[in-house]
Amino acid sequence: MTGHFLRPGALVPGFLRADGSYNWNADPAQRRVLQAGIARGVNLTMAFSNSPPYFMTNSGSVTGASDGGNNLRDDQYAALADYLATVVARFAQDPALGPIVFDAVTPLNEPVSSWWRYGNDQEGCHFDRDKQSDAIEALGAALARHNVSQTTVAGPEENNLDDSLASLQVYSQEALAYLGLVTTHTYNGDHRAALAAFAADHDKSLWNSEFGNGNGPIQGGLQLAQRIVEDINFLNETVWTLWQLVDLDTPPGYSGWGLLGASAHEDQLYHLRYGGDNGLCLQYDAAVDGATLVLANCTATANQANSQIRAGNQTGLCLDAWGKAMQLGDAVRLYGCWGGANQQWSLDQAQGWVRLNNASGACLGTSGAAPSINQCADAATWLLQPVEEGVILPDGTRDRYVDAVVETWTVRKQYYAYKQFTSFVRPGDVVYAVQDETGNNTVAVRKPNGTLALVLVNPGESVVNRSVDLSAIITSSAFGHVWATSDSATLNCTQVATVAVEHGLANVTLAAASISTLVVHPTAASRRQGHLPPSRTS
Structure with a gap:
């Protein structure tokens, strides 16, 4: 399954299990947001698949094929189509899921792109252009079998609008007949007028189904605004879609893709002790990118305070395995939190190990700990222990020791730029x-x-x-x-x-x-x- 590759928020639960049964309680958080949007007036919805389920793929992973090529097995096109048709049919009929009638569904997401490779930190699947045509034909036929008449097939969903045009020009007549909606992302490409003409000539509606950027603060708003202007004036689409409303917030000076930045953190601060109750504490000399970590006698100072395994408070930097290959012996330093696999740590309370990436990952140790076949046999034994009363936080305030999860929101300039439209x-x-x-x-x-x-x-x-x-x-x-x-x-x-x-x-x-x-x-x-x-x- 290789889910441990995926960054936080990217491990999306699926409804279909490997044994063929369905779990209609899956993905409750995203379903709740979708239902809340509809309750507030959203009147157009589209379902899309980033990747087939892992058990339908060549690599056994939703992150892509090892060579970046086609990852849906040749014998699974009908199975994927049936899965997607089953889901949209169930959403349209089941009051527990809405009911929600999707306007469109697509098996594709930036399909001709070469960056969908095994080990990526988000889901994705490459489809050659002819394979896209096959997937669209299969999905159109599956929707007909399931009597789903109010949901059309959309595509090709390419990152580059020039690639969208090139893919459409390869599709079979059968695929084009099933394709009720032309959709494209507009991150790249120049041939807006040509793509608009293709959609008009084939009597298809045209949507920009995705654009966003991670620049900030006002630079992101300007880029967003200029892309909206260019698309409205020259692409002639009937729908313009923003990629991301909310993402995880980042420390000051870093940018984010969402209009809003969300933080969920614990106010309680901890010492990360090496060797148990009386051990040494993990300490950083300065809260800056690349700062090295050392062991020192435990004191009630800010440079030993951790919010779980984030240095400092809720806006602190993250522990980062400096070598992204995540191999034994890689140095661990501080770095801006971006959600990569080399920043995903978990505390094994029973063993006292801080593990990187997953339940079998390498452990946080000291330079004197020799690696072994059992990656944690010679690693440090760590303990998260509440910092003594009176620690001074990096911003100069005194910690209140509220042991609860706190959610905060940052409204970014892109939000207001979008609001101008x-x-x-x-x-x-x-x-x-x-x-x-x-x-x-x-x-x-x-x-x-x-x-x-x-x-x-x-x-x-x-x-x-x-x-x-x-x-x-x-x-x-x-x-x-x-x-x-x-x-x-x-x-x-x-x-x-x-x-x-x-x-x-x-x-x-x-x-x-x-x-x-x-x-x-x-x-x-x-x-x-x-x-x-x-x-x-x-």
Whole structure:
């Protein structure tokens, strides 16, 4: 199964067991989030498979084939299709699971990519283009057998929209007939117009089914905004999908993929003692990347305090097996927590061993402990022992010793950048063709009541004055309001200005490295149909 390769959050439970039975209680956390989203108004849902179950694969692992090639066994295409069809059919019928009728289901996720290799830290499966076609045919037939008529097959889900076009061009006529929805990720690629034309020529809806980035703080928001603008203007999709709402939070200075960063930690701090109650304590000289660890006499000081096996408090650095191969003899140091297999430790309370990666992994020891066939025979015996009252934390505060799990949330700048679109560009809005000589930095829509919304991105490091020509749409005076997000702590989709529109021109000041939304309210008498001419920048 090789689940120990996977980073925290990536070991997703499946419903189908190796013996052919189903566990419909699996994956309760993600099902709960899905149901909560639907209860709050989510009206489009898609099910996708990162990898076939391990027992259907060539490598015996959901992380991919050893050579990065096809990993679904040739005799398992029908079995995988039947599994996916069974799941979506059950979700549509079982009140305990929703019921939820998925709009689409796909057996693919970035299938032609070469990075799905055995030992990866997330699930994935490579499919050559012809194998993708086979998988889509099999799934379409399985949905028909299960009488699932409200769920269509989606694909090809490539990372690169150029690869999505290339894969579609290889699919058989049978596969294209089953494919009701063209989906692509837009991390890479340039041929948006060609992909949009392919979908239109084959009478298919087109979704951007994934994009995200881990940059931060405002750089991530700018990249997100520019990709949304480019996709809306040139891909002509009907749905744009953000990859990740929440991920695990990281120490200051590190970035994350989620709009929100979540932390779950224990406030109780511990000594990690070598040799039991009276042993030496693990100590770090400085809480910086690459800091080495030593054994020292135990004291009530911050550089010996651990939240379980994270150095310091809930924002501390992680113990990191410096050699990612995770071999005996690798040094252990401090490093920013990123969730890799070489940072996943567990405490065997019975044996007093701190193990790396899984229940049979190598143990944390000292340089004087000689490796042996039994990896832990000569390793240290460790004990997590509460730090004495009065330890001073790295931030200078005194620990309260609250022995409970605490959840905290960080709202990142990407959240507000995304809000610049989601609060103002809504389903039912008409997208205007924008002629923007400043680059792909403007989206303009008209709402059913005639209100205009323009999202304006300024990726530069200087303030920009934009003169937006709305004369093709507005014939007389009007007014508007501007909301903005920037690196400033006070600009988080915040209303910043009221703008007068005179003779069809709106002058807007865009802060450096910012995303702004201009909302204009023309009177009924001042509206006309038309395209937006180029805006001018000064």
